[in-house]
Amino acid sequence: MNSDHGARFRIALVIGGAVMAYGIWGVLDDARATHPGSLFVYVVGADLVHDLVIAPVVCIVGWLLTRVVPEPWRSPARAAVLISAIAVVVGWPSLRGYGRARVPDNASVQPLDYSTALGTVLAVVWLGTAVWATVRVTRRRSNEDAGNA
C-alpha cells in the first residue's frame, strides 16, 4: 500500500480519531435531526454502491472502450464518455425536475428545459473531444510520415 505508519500516522490517527469521534457524537447528540440509523445506511451504502455497482460498471465500460476503439482515438473517446457521464450526474436532478416537483409553484427552481440544456453540454463535450482526436490523429500521421521519409 506504500503507506507511512510511523510517528506521523500515529499523530494523525489520534487527531483524526478525535475529530471523527466528535462527528459521531454530533450525529448521536442530534439524533432527532440526523436519524443516525439511516445516515449510517446512506454512508456505508455509498461505499457499497460505489464498490459493487459504479466501479464495476466504469471498469466494464473502460474495458469495452479499449476493445472497440483503437489508438490514437482511445484517449479522446474515453474523455468524451467520462466527461459526459459526469455532466449527466451533475445535471440529473435538474433533468428529472426533482426540485421543481417538490415546489411546483416556484418557477425560479430549475427554470430551464434541461434535456436541451444537457444535450447542449454533451454536444460541446463531443465536439471538443472530436477536435482533440483529429489533432491527435493528424499529428501521429505527420510523425509517421516524418519517420518514413
Add this chain to the structure above:
Amino acid sequence: MVRAAIDVIEKTAHAVERRFTSKLHDERTAALLGMGLGITFTICFVTGLWSHLVQTPPSWFSRPPRPAGLYRVTQGLHIATGIAMIPILLAKLWVVYPKLFAWPPFKSAAVAVERLALLPLIGGGLFLAFSGLANVNLWYPWPFGFKEAHYWAAWITIGALIVHVGAKWTVTRSHVARRVPPDAGSGDRRAFLGTVAAAVSVVTVATVGQTVGPLRKLALLAPRRPDVGPQGFPVNRTARAARVTVEDGGATYRLTVTGRVARELSFSRAELTGMDLHQARLPIACVQGWSASANWRGVRVRDLLAMAGAAEGASVRIVSLQESGAFRSSVLQPDETRDGDTLLALEVNGEPLHIDHGYPLRLIGPNRPGVLQTKWVTGLVVE
C-alpha cells in the same frame, strides 16, 4: 469450511486484481488526484464551517456585516468546489479500486486501521457530494435533516481524511515534488488527468453562473439562474408555501417595534413608505449556492430603533407573518443593527416587493445568508 471459503475469496481477489491492466491504477495518479481532493475537500470544509457559524452563531461569535458580499463568495465557493470535486473523487476511486482486492487485506494492525478509516472517508465523501448536489436541487431522498446530516458527516469525513493524509503524506509528497521520476506511462496519465481537469471545467462552467452573474447564460446544469424569478431574481420559499397572502400586507398590516424599548411603535405600510427611505445595493446569497444583487429601498433598522428609544447596539429579533418554519424569524446582531445598509425593504429595483420576495416588508442586510433575510416582516422585538 471457513478455510475453504477464505481460499475461494483469496483466489477471486487475485483473479480480479490481475484484470486491472491499465497503467493508470498507479501510485502517482492516485497521489496527484489525492492532492486535488485534499485541497477541494479542505475548501469545502472551511467554507461549510463558516456557513454553519454565520447561520447559527454561538454566543462568542458576532457575524461581521462587512464585506457585504462575503457570504456570497464563501458559499458560492463551497458549492462550486463541491461540484468540481465530483469528477476528482470518482477518478481517484477508480484509480485505487484494484487495492480493494489486495490479498491479504491487511498485513499489520496499522494497515487494518488505515483501511478501516477508508470506510468513513469514501462513504462520507460520496455522501457529502451526493447530499450537497441533491440539496442545491431541492431534492431530499432521505429521512434525515439535510443540514444536520451534511454538517456532522463532514466532521466524520474530515477526521478520516486526517488519518488518511497521515498515512499517505510521504508517498504523495514524493510524487508531487517529483522526487520519484515519472515513468513510461506518463503520456497516458497526462491524457487521463487532462480528462479529469476537463470534466471539472465542464461542470464548473455549466453551474457557476448561478452565482457569477456574467456567466449566467452558461449555467446550463445549474438549478437556478440569478436573473430568473419574480422581479428578475430567484425565490427560495414562495408566499404560498409560507401561507402568506397579499391581503396580509393590506389594511390590517402593521409593523410593530416592541421588546426592550422606551416606547412601542406601530406603523401601517403607508406610514413606512412616507418615512426617510434609504437605498442599498446588496446581494441575496442563498446557502444553496445561487446569488443575485439587487437595489433595495426601505427604512433603516437603526432609525426605527432610535425612534423607539432602544439602547444603542441592541440585538433585534425580526418576526415574519409566516406562521411556521425554521426561518420565520431571525436575529440581527449589534454590528448588523448599527450598519446603515441593514434595511426593512419596501421596494426592489424600483418596484414594490413582489409577494414572493417578501411584500409588504422584508429584511435585507449586508453579509447575511439568504435564509436570514426574513420576508413578510411584521415585528421587531428588541432583545
